[in-house]
Amino acid sequence: MTLLYTEVEEELRASVRDLLTDRCPADAVLKRVESEAPYDMDLWKTLAGDIGVAGLLVPEDYGGAGASAREVAVVLEELGRAVAPLPFFTSSVLATKALLSVGEEDLIQELASGEATAALAVSLAASPYRPLPETVTVTDGGLLNGEIRAVAGADVADVLLVPVGTALYRVEAENARIEVLPSLDLTRPIATVTFSDTPASALGGLDVRSVLNFGAGLLASEQLGVAEWCLGTTLAYIKERRQFARPVGSFQAIKHRMADLWLDVVRARAAARNAADLLSPPDGVEAAGGRELAAAVAKSWCSEVALHVAEESVQLHGGIGMTWEHPVHLYLKRAKATEIALGTPGAHREAVAALADLPAPV
Amino acid sequence: MTLLYTEVEEELRASVRDLLTDRCPADAVLKRVESEAPYDMDLWKTLAGDIGVAGLLVPEDYGGAGASAREVAVVLEELGRAVAPLPFFTSSVLATKALLSVGEEDLIQELASGEATAALAVSLAASPYRPLPETVTVTDGGLLNGEIRAVAGADVADVLLVPVGTALYRVEAENARIEVLPSLDLTRPIATVTFSDTPASALGGLDVRSVLNFGAGLLASEQLGVAEWCLGTTLAYIKERRQFARPVGSFQAIKHRMADLWLDVVRARAAARNAADLLSPPDGVEAAGGRELAAAVAKSWCSEVALHVAEESVQLHGGIGMTWEHPVHLYLKRAKATEIALGTPGAHREAVAALADLPAPV
Amino acid sequence: MALDEEAVRERAVAFLAAHDPAGDRLEFLRARFDAGLAWVHFPEGLGGLGAARELQHVVEHELAGTPQINPGLQTIGLGMAAPTILAFGTDEQRGRFLRPLWTGEEIWCQLFSEPGAGSDLATLGTRAVRDAGEWVVDGQKVWTSGAHHSRWAILVARTDPDVPKHRGLTYFVCDMHAPGVEVRPLRQITGEAEFNEVFLTGVRLGDDLRLGEIGDGWRVAQTTLMNERVAIGGAPVKRGGGMVGLLSEVWRSRPEARTHDLHQRLLRLWVEAEVTRLAGTRLREQLSAGQPGPEGSGMKLAFASLNQALSGLDVELRGEEGLAYDDWTFRRSEGVDFVGRGSGYRYLRAKGNSIEGGTSEILRNIVAERVLGLPSEPRVDKDVPWKDLPR
């Protein structure tokens, strides 16, 4: 294991970053999020197919790249850095991880190639540490009824993967009602998914908790990317922007805050790398506890750091940071939404209490 | 009600401060705390008798000044500001408040005049929100057995007031074993008090909880005094001390921290004043809840502010702040000890939860 | 000798006896102004009685239930323009502007901030050049609330670029109906446009619209800004009210959302809100007979930080619901709506609290220097002509 990036990982990062720099600059994202098509599915085809990120988690036998959570994490860093409106996390991480555990070969292949997109139909606010609310039921005839709120990526999914009890069901998205809501995070809108006697096929048993845990541990890398963009953009701005005939970044109070933010981000990077590393195979003996702990540590730390850096970034941009025209608000909104996503920092610290033997008061 | 200081209060403050400036400067305190007599009982006679602070809480009928918690708070501010090794808080506040509620006239008069000194034999770490540990028992013949740890002011008390169950007992200090421990707070050492078949007289029923709550609310004013000394002394130091050919206090990072500390202290003053005001008669209808809430708010806020300002004061003094020779450590130690005394900030916030209807998770 | 409480009350009672509050609203307000009952501490003839400021409440008490002005719409006029016109205006200016300002017949806005001059207001670059007894103004202003329905603006512009920045400014009243004034809504991160950008292109202002001496604009502006900050930090709230009250209600109504992490953070914020409230009360007691001082900057600092923490916690504890937003529509709004809008709006809008009306960084400088007496930093821009400053 290493907490550094391997050469292969750095190459993957470079391809993704080049593509995003070219096709997904901040002003384009800003225009897109209020359009009819907030997701850039053309870009997604290129990224998924040509660069092959959609199949990173998928074994080569299934047409994937047979890579690990480490590479996925690098892609997430870059997507976070660009607040890219793409279904990578929802389809290629959450949905794919769920499918891999039920072994649904055909669909996995379609997802891996980028031909199809899926979404795991759970609330983005679902915690890996609490049972999912049971809002969907299955009729004897295998039809689904009920609704799931705050689902991310559903609006661009071809297929919905619906956990009901301990089983996973497949629903063609066109058969469900998917209503997108105005969302705090403009670049990853949420939707309410409704089933009424919707045909579904049972795919097998799923421990959804472990999928959410895996997702939470990797979301930390996306948060790291958000934090890095905010830190870098703010640094560039305060080196340039002058007040009182000096660069704002020459004022000591600002410098000290930047140093503290940097230190937080340095630690976020280590925590996110550690989670990505431990969430990658091989799964050793007694590795499960270590994996969960690493994910909980990374998600709780990176959530707070991304949010704090984004908030400081708005502040240090002054008035311009409060305008719609400057992209920093997209990052603030992403950071705030991912704080809530897949377990709040507090929920993950509660898990740390159990995993690190720091019992709560009785 | 007012949160300002009245003219009478300012006059009282001036007399106390003049006396302490003259007789209780920091270097004298520093020398005294490691001597055989850490308390300055000569100074106490002057302060208690001539200025009359010992009888502030005592009605005029009992030979006191018939003043209120407001005046007591002003004296505590000054004693905190001087980290004065005097038994005012232990004898004239805690013990006197307990005696007033059992109505023990003779002893009250002795305390009010400063002729005698008493201590309420409870742990300084006792919380107003938990039952006292029952470590002392009474024999049928009225003798006490057991021990009470971490009692402040016991070593200079003539009389110990011992709560046992719901009753208060009087013990002559010479009949108990009082062993002073090396204490974190050098200016208010703690002792273990041991009784073995010690003669005692029952004084009546006592709600020790309300005495501790009263004490906690007023301790906030002592903490305010500690914070004010630290803030003022640090300000003076950083205006004077030069680094890089500039006063340290001209560096913006330092200035901003000082501004934040000042804001904390401004709010500590308002909170401490509010508690002192509400802890003063008249006790209105529904005033009890408001009193308890004011005390809890003041003690939790002022504890953390005093400690934070003292810690920052050490830091901003640099190396000299780490030396025994500079008095700032006495304030740090007092601040840390009073954080624990009569309910930690967390314990008081828990009380706020109940009093402000902010229920805990179930 | 100034009027006492009883005399002020008599004036109000007499006024009410002579004017029917059920009649024409505007007539009533104009008459009230003329009777000196608009702001009693202003001089006679200018809507006041030359009485003590604290006696205003006597008038308000007697005239409760009668037609009232609209303090929300008139904030800038009442809080910033009026005290400045009173302090620096000529008799003609005071006579011309104050009455319709108070009645609300003429709305005012503020043209101070510029994209290039935020905290460092004195570096602003909007030029005013003399031309045949008039001033020709060119430049761009920003963060102007109410510009689109304002009749007048208070404006600071540079009249001399050859002297150090604080010395080359002049203060004007700007005619918002003059040719060359263009107002564009400025969208914020909340989605709405509460403010505007104002483009000034060859705007001609008569010299009678100048407020104070040529080159004295910085000093005039200080009066305006001092009054602004007091207004921001100053409103009294009751215990457990305001933003912490909103959050407490959510907490009480959602037992299923409670966790110990959230609870501990809520309790800390509740205590902080309470001590901040008490400090505000204490400050108002201190100021009740005095003038606005730099201590008010501390209250604004505390208010911004609390609002941000409380609104952030609110979004978080709502969980799933916090992922939604009520409305991103780009539309104008007249001000901040912390109560009627959703938690996401509050969270985003509160971010502005530490920027508008003096950033928290500037306020900390002010506290450090003016309250605590700490030395200023080495300045590199004090003695350099404005035109030679690095940008």
Next chain:
Amino acid sequence: MALDEEAVRERAVAFLAAHDPAGDRLEFLRARFDAGLAWVHFPEGLGGLGAARELQHVVEHELAGTPQINPGLQTIGLGMAAPTILAFGTDEQRGRFLRPLWTGEEIWCQLFSEPGAGSDLATLGTRAVRDAGEWVVDGQKVWTSGAHHSRWAILVARTDPDVPKHRGLTYFVCDMHAPGVEVRPLRQITGEAEFNEVFLTGVRLGDDLRLGEIGDGWRVAQTTLMNERVAIGGAPVKRGGGMVGLLSEVWRSRPEARTHDLHQRLLRLWVEAEVTRLAGTRLREQLSAGQPGPEGSGMKLAFASLNQALSGLDVELRGEEGLAYDDWTFRRSEGVDFVGRGSGYRYLRAKGNSIEGGTSEILRNIVAERVLGLPSEPRVDKDVPWKDLPR
């Protein structure tokens, strides 16, 4: 070509075959130095083999169980004096000093800090004046650990007061047995004296004790200080170990002391300790083949803040017990004892972590300027002769 791992191992094995570790300890250590197995990255003849630094572990592995040096007592010598002597010493100086420094026959201390020069070390005022081929040193130093049993000190003194402060310094080896050197224990807020004040009165040092050029002392001192900070932030710990481990043990053993307030704070600190540990691991991976860089300053910052928070929480959660202190006796100690002493000692001693070896304020400046590339503040002392600086 430098030796590879196998070659280093062979040397160690050969050395062990030729020298009995059960014999005289000092003889064994001297021989080990002479065999180049003291610090393999040092040059041959100076205790090393000119090999890569990372290969030291091969030697340590082979020589485990043999007589060892005392890294605690020798910290300053090994960590600060040795790299500086290697980098700037003459052949004679390297030959004279390094061997007994490494074996521990001669203990070293550091004479840098002065009461008037803390973070601004370059402003120090201890004078060294030339006199008949020698230097006469007068001044006062402070925060000198181990001065009372040191044979030598590294010393920075001012040799030219007429040039700007960074340019008038010279670096010396000070003979701690020379007449005029007086060592007094300096009591700290913990009660004990871990450091000393050192008074230098007419101390005569030969010019052969000068390290580096006259006037080049600041540059020489940078080498020393860079090595110090890496040492402070650098020790690897296991997950949940170190100070957070001490606190966790207390937590587990005292169910009755647990509250939700304490629990939430403990969990936050545990997470922070863990991410800091991981960042340290990552930094060591980055540095494993490289040189100490400014990133290490960040680790020291984090370490200081964590130690302070953890030790403060420890005292608080002990409650009644936290009100007591283990021992206030004024006595010398050889270093920090975070494990053997009480929680009050840890709390007080940790306060020094953000002051010693570069204050947290200075470290934030370093991170901001050297890591993040932010511009320095306007400097008022760069070009002024030292003697004319305001004090």
